[in-house]
Amino acid sequence: MPLLEALPKLISWAIPLIILAVIILPQAIRILREYERGVIFRLGKLLGAKGPGLIFLIPIVDRMVRMD
Secondary structure, X not given: OHHHHHHHHHHHHHHHHHHHHHHHHXXXXXXXXXXXXXXXXXXXXXXXXXXXXXXXXXXXXXXXXEEO
16 A cells, blocks of 8 residues: 555656656767768867767767768
8 A cells, every 4th residue: 555655756756757858868869870970079078979870968968060
């Protein structure tokens, strides 16, 4: 029975967390095609170049510039 009593508290913080993840996750993932390169900047400083594939960025902190 304690699980049923704790369920509303669990849901009350889980729903905003899920909504936040749905909003932030698409901004954090970039896909580079095989002919593209991405230069990553973290807070304006050069972090490095990334090749083709999935690139994970920290939203607001990281910025990627695509190069052909």
